[in-house]
Amino acid sequence: MKKRLSFLERAAAVPHLVWTLLFIIGPLLFVLYFAFTDNDGAFTFANIAHLSSYAHIFFVSICFSVVATAFCLLIGYPLALAMARAKPSTQKLLLVLLMLPMWISLLIRTYSLMTLLDNGGLVNSLLRAMGLAPWHMVGTGGAVVLGMIYDFLPYMVLPIYTSMTKLDKRYLEAAADLGCNPCQTLFRVTLPLTAPGIFSGITMVFVPSISTFYISQKLGGGNFDLIGDTIERQFQYTSTYHIGAAISLVMMLLIIASVAIFGRFADKEEEGMLA
Amino acid sequence: MNNTLIKLCSIDKSFDGERVLCGIDLDIHDNEFVTLLGPSGCGKTTTLRIIGGFETPDEGEVLFEGERINDLPPYRRPINTVFQKYALFPHLNVYDNVAFGLRLHKVPEEEIATRVREMLEMTGLKGFENRRPATLSGGQQQRVAIARALINNPRVLLLDEPLGALDLKLRKDMQNELKRIHNATGITFIYVTHDQEEALSMSDTVVVMADGKIQQIGSPTDIYNEPVNAFVADFIGESNILDGVMQKDRKARFAGQTFDCVDGGFAKNEPVDIVIRPEDVDVVPVEKGMLSGTVTGVTFKGDYYEIIVDVGGFKWMIETSDYVAPDAEIGLYIEPDAIHVMKKSEYSGKFGDYSTFSEEMDWISDPDKEVSEDEETTLLS
Ligand SMILES: Nc1ncnc2c1ncn2[C@@H]1O[C@H](COP(=O)(O)OP(=O)(O)O)[C@@H](O)[C@H]1O
Ligand SMILES: [Mg+2]
Numbered sequence: 001m002k003k004r005l006s007f008l009e010r011a012a013a014v015p016h017l018v019w020t021l022l023f024i025i026g027p028l029l030f031v032l033y034f035a036f037t038d039n040d041g042a043f044t045f046a047n048i049a050h051l052s053s054y055a056h057i058f059f060v061s062i063c064f065s066v067v068a069t070a071f072c073l074l075i076g077y078p079l080a081l082a083m084a085r086a087k088p089s090t091q092k093l094l095l096v097l098l099m100l101p102m103w104i105s106l107l108i109r110t111y112s113l114m115t116l117l118d119n120g121g122l123v124n125s126l127l128r129a130m131g132l133a134p135w136h137m138v139g140t141g142g143a144v145v146l147g148m149i150y151d152f153l154p155y156m157v158l159p160i161y162t163s164m165t166k167l168d169k170r171y172l173e174a175a176a177d178l179g180c181n182p183c184q185t186l187f188r189v190t191l192p193l194t195a196p197g198i199f200s201g202i203t204m205v206f207v208p209s210i211s212t213f214y215i216s217q218k219l220g221g222g223n224f225d226l227i228g229d230t231i232e233r234q235f236q237y238t239s240t241y242h243i244g245a246a247i248s249l250v251m252m253l254l255i256i257a258s259v260a261i262f263g264r265f266a267d268k269e270e271e272g273m274l275a
Numbered sequence: 276m277n278n279t280l281i282k283l284c285s286i287d288k289s290f291d292g293e294r295v296l297c298g299i300d301l302d303i304h305d306n307e308f309v310t311l312l313g314p315s316g317c318g319k320t321t322t323l324r325i326i327g328g329f330e331t332p333d334e335g336e337v338l339f340e341g342e343r344i345n346d347l348p349p350y351r352r353p354i355n356t357v358f359q360k361y362a363l364f365p366h367l368n369v370y371d372n373v374a375f376g377l378r379l380h381k382v383p384e385e386e387i388a389t390r391v392r393e394m395l396e397m398t399g400l401k402g403f404e405n406r407r408p409a410t411l412s413g414g415q416q417q418r419v420a421i422a423r424a425l426i427n428n429p430r431v432l433l434l435d436e437p438l439g440a441l442d443l444k445l446r447k448d449m450q451n452e453l454k455r456i457h458n459a460t461g462i463t464f465i466y467v468t469h470d471q472e473e474a475l476s477m478s479d480t481v482v483v484m485a486d487g488k489i490q491q492i493g494s495p496t497d498i499y500n501e502p503v504n505a506f507v508a509d510f511i512g513e514s515n516i517l518d519g520v521m522q523k524d525r526k527a528r529f530a531g532q533t534f535d536c537v538d539g540g541f542a543k544n545e546p547v548d549i550v551i552r553p554e555d556v557d558v559v560p561v562e563k564g565m566l567s568g569t570v571t572g573v574t575f576k577g578d579y580y581e582i583i584v585d586v587g588g589f590k591w592m593i594e595t596s597d598y599v600a601p602d603a604e605i606g607l608y609i610e611p612d613a614i615h616v617m618k619k620s621e622y623s624g625k626f627g628d629y630s631t632f633s634e635e636m637d638w639i640s641d642p643d644k645e646v647s648e649d650e651e652t653t654l655l656s
Contacts (some may be wrong), residue, residue, distance in 0.1 A: 174363075179379040
C-alpha cells in the first residue's frame with residue numbers, strides 16, 4: 001500500500017520535473033554556456049571581463065530599483081496598516097481593489113500609465129485646462145520610478161498586510177498597557193513584528209524592478225538603459241548573445257543575493273514569531 | 276479599610292447586542308487583593324479590561340481616585356496587566372521585555388539595568404536575560420509577564436487567570452509567590468480566576484460573579500460561611516442546599532423537620548434556601564439523629580470519607596472521618612450554627628442536591644469545560 005502510494009506520488013511529480021528541466025534548468029544551462037563562450041563556441045572569460053563597460057547600467061538600474069522599492073515601502077506600509085485596521089467588509093473591498101490591477105497584464109498597465117502621463121495625455125490636458133504649463137513627464141527618471149511603483153506596489157502591500165493580519169492584538173494591548181501611545185506601539189511593536197512581511201515585500205518589489213525593461217522603454221522614452229533593456233537588446237542579435245548571457249548571469253546573481261539576504265531575515269523572523 | 280482607589284458605578288457592557296455585564300458596582304481599595312471569581316463567560320475578563328482601559332463601558336462610570344477615567348487610554352492609566360496568555364513580545368529577549376515600560380518613560384539605562392536585575396532576582400529569573408520568550412517554560416514566561424508589569428511600579432496590577440496554564444504544583448508555588456509580592460510591594464492586585472480555592476486562599480476580598488452580575492462581595496470567610504444565594508453556596512465549596520421555610524426567627528423547617536438555627540430577620544413562614552456544608556453534619560447512630568438515611572456512596576478522600584446519604588429522597592453529601600459502610604442506616608446531627616439560611620433567588624433549586632452526583636459532576640462544575648445545553652440539564656435536574 002505504502003509503496004504504491006509513493007510510486008504514485010513520484011509519478012505525480014514527473015510533469016513538474018519535466019517542466020523544471022525544460023524551462024528552468026535548460027535555459028539556465030544555455031545562459032551559462034553563452035556567458036562563458038565566444039562566437040566560435042570556445043571557452044572564454046572575455047564576456048565577463050567586458051561587463052565592466054556596463055557598470056554604469058548596473059548602477060543606474062540598482063538606483064532606480066532601490067528608489068522604487070523605498071517609495072513602495074513608504075506608501076505600502078501605511079496602506080497595509082490602514083487596510084488591516086479597517087472593518088472586515090472594507091478590508092475585503094480594499095483587497096480586491098489592490099489585486100485587481102494584478103489581473104491586468106503588466107504591459108497594458110504600463111502603456112495606460114504612459115498615455116496618462118504623455119504630453120497629450122490626461123494629466124497634461126488637465127494641467128492645460130487649468131491654465132498651467134504642461135509637464136513633460138514621459139522620458140524622465142521620475143516617470144520610470146513612478147511606473148515601477150505603480151506596477152509593483154501591490155507586491156509590497158500584500159505580504160505586509162498578511163503579516164499584519166497575523167499579528168496578535170494582544171501584543172498591541174500589552175504595549176499600550178506598558179505605556180506606549182499609538183505611535184510608540186507602531187514603532188516598537190507593530191513594525192518589528194511585521195518585519196517578515198516588509199522583507200518579503202522588499203524582495204517582491206526589488207526583483208521585478210531590477211529586471212524590468214518594458215517600463216523604462218515606454219516611460220523612460222528610451223533615455224534610460226536599464227539592465228533589462230540591455231539584455232533584451234543583446235538578445236536581438238545572435239552575435240551579442242554571449243554578452244547578453246553574461247549580463248543576465250550577473251543580474252541573476254544579484255537577484256539571488258538580494259533574495260538570500262532579505263529572505264533570510266524574513267524566514268528568521270517568521271520562525272521567531274511561530275516558535 | 277484604606278481609601279477607595281477604583282470605583283465601578285453601574286457598569287453595563289454589551290457585545291453584539293448581548294449583555295455581558297449588568298450594573299456592576301464595585302469598590303476597590305488601596306493595597307487590597309481583590310479576586311473576581313466566577314464561571315467562564317460570566318464577564319470577569321471584560322470587567323478587568325474595563326479597568327485596564329481596553330474596553331469602554333456602555334453605561335456607568337469608572338473612577339480612579341474619584342476621577343472619571345472612562346475615556347482614558349490604557350497607556351495613560353497607572354495600571355499594568357499580566358495578560359491571560361502573557362503576551363510577551365516575541366521579538367525581544369527577557370531583559371528587553373522587562374525593560375520595555377521603563378524605556379518608554381525615558382528612565383536612564385543604568386537605572387534600568389539595576390531595576391531589571393532586581394526585578395529578575397525577585398521573580399527568580401536571574402540568568403534568563405538573553406532568552407527569547409519562546410524558549411521559556413510556561414512558569415518562566417509567567418514570571419517574565421509579572422516582572423514586566425511590576426517593574427513600572429503601577430498603582431494597580433491586573434492579573435487575568437495568570438496561573439491557568441500551569442500545573443498544580445507550580446500553581447501552588449506561584450500563589451504563594453504572588454501573595455508575597457503583594458505584601459512586599461503594597462500594590463493593589465485585581466485578580467481573575469475561576470478557581471474558588473485559589474480565590475479563597477489568596478484574597479482579601481472575593482467578588483463572586485455569575486451571568487454578568489456581581490452575586491456577592493466579601494472576605495473569603497464571609498463568602499464561605501454566609502453565601503447570599505444558592506449560586507454562591509454551590510460555587511464556593513460543597514453545599515447541601517435544601518428547600519425550607521423560616522417558621523419564625525431561629526426556627527427553620529426543612530427535610531420534614533424543624534431545626535433550631537441562628538438566623539433570623541425573615542418574614543413568618545418565608546420560603547428560604549438552607550445551606551449545610553458537608554463537614555458540618557455529624558454522623559450518629561440512627562436513634563440519636565435529627566434525620567436518618569441510607570448511605571448510597573462512600574469515597575475515600577485521604578483524611579476523610581465523602582459519603583452520599585439518601586434522606587427521604589434528597590441526597591446529602593457529608594464528610595466524615597469515620598468509615599461508614601455503604602447501605603448502612605445512619606443518623607445525621609446538625610448543630611444550629613451549621614445551618615445557614617438564605618433568601619430565595621433566581622438560582623434556587625438549581626444547585627445543591629447530590630442525587631445525580633458522580634464523577635461527571637466534577638467536570639460540569641469545571642467552568643473551562645463546555646457542556647451542551649441538554650447534557651447540562653439532564654445532569655443537573
Ligand atoms: N470582544 C468580544 N466580542 C464579543 N463577545 C465578547 C467579547 N469579549 C467577551 N465576549 C463575551 O462576553 C462574555 C463574557 O466574557 P469574559 O468577560 O471573557 O468572561 P470570563 O473572563 O468571565 O470568562 C462571553 O460570553 C464572551 O463570549
Ligand atoms: Mg476570562
